[in-house]
Amino acid sequence: GAGVSQTPSNKVTEKGKYVELRCDPISGHTALYWYRQSLGQGPEFLIYFQGTGAADDSGLPNDRFFAVRPEGSVSTLKIQRTERGDSAVYLCASSSAGARTEAFFGQGTRLTVV
Amino acid sequence: DAKTTQPTSMDCAEGRAANLPCNHSTISGNEYVYWYRQIHSQGPQYIIHGLKNNETNEMASLIITEDRKSSTLILPHATLRDTAVYYCIVRVTGLEGGSEKLVFGKGMKLTVNP
Numbered sequence: 001g002a003g004v005s006q007t008p009s010n011k012v013t014e015k016g017k018y019v020e021l022r023c024d025p026i027s028g029h030t031a032l033y034w035y036r037q038s039l040g041q042g043p044e045f046l047i048y049f050q051g052t053g054a055a056d057d058s059g060l061p062n063d064r065f066f067a068v069r070p071e072g073s074v075s076t077l078k079i080q081r082t083e084r085g086d087s088a089v090y091l092c093a094s095s096s097a098g099a100r101t102e103a104f105f106g107q108g109t110r111l112t113v114v
Numbered sequence: 115d116a117k118t119t120q121p122t123s124m125d126c127a128e129g130r131a132a133n134l135p136c137n138h139s140t141i142s143g144n145e146y147v148y149w150y151r152q153i154h155s156q157g158p159q160y161i162i163h164g165l166k167n168n169e170t171n172e173m174a175s176l177i178i179t180e181d182r183k184s185s186t187l188i189l190p191h192a193t194l195r196d197t198a199v200y201y202c203i204v205r206v207t208g209l210e211g212g213s214e215k216l217v218f219g220k221g222m223k224l225t226v227n228p
Binding site: 004031033035040041042043044045048055056059091093102103104105106107108 | 148156157158159160163199201214215216217218219220221
């Protein structure tokens with residue numbers, strides 16, 4: 001597909017479990033972003049990759065959250081020891097390099113921790 | 115980070131122009147103003163962006179004041195499908211190679227009425 005793809009679209013997990021969320025960016029986009037969105041709120045920045053490296057991980061809430069992008073394309077957001085407060089929609093976006101270019105968002109993964 | 119302020123909500127009649135205001139009084143000289151919208155249960159959708167000149171594309175027009183402390187997004191002929199949450203964002207650019215993240219606020223709910 002031509003757009004940003006996120007899988008799964010929905011994930012239900014038990015408190016304390018480990019989850020992985022996947023993002024396939026638009027082909028050729030070097031920048032990749034992760035956000036999370038709680039009900040009624042705007043998207044909250046988590047981490048930004050430029051190529052394979054995390055250029056800004058200042059939004060990761062704690063060390064239970066980690067993201068990788070080993071080959072500069074697909075990215076995985078990993079959450080350890082999930083808590084009920086982690087329940088949210090996790091959004092991924094990609095763009096060409098530079099602040100002058102728009103970021104394209106995926107449909108998100110809805111994570112529910114029970 | 116520069117922040118933006120928007121009204122919480124706005125109504126518009128179908129077929130009329132919708133003028134969505136945004137204040138960004140602390141914007142820096144090299145920061146862009148971006149507008150995104152989010153329709154329920156979808157990822158944010160890019161609308162338009164600008165630096166200091168007015169911009170127009172197939173979706174909307176962006177009017178930025180000369181002092182760059184505020185802007186207005188104009189949807190020239192609003193339709194029911196334009197009902198969404200609209201986000202006015204200042205694009206943060208870090209040092210060379212640094213972050214170019216989008217920092218979302220709570221946005222403004224636009225309701226287009228028949």
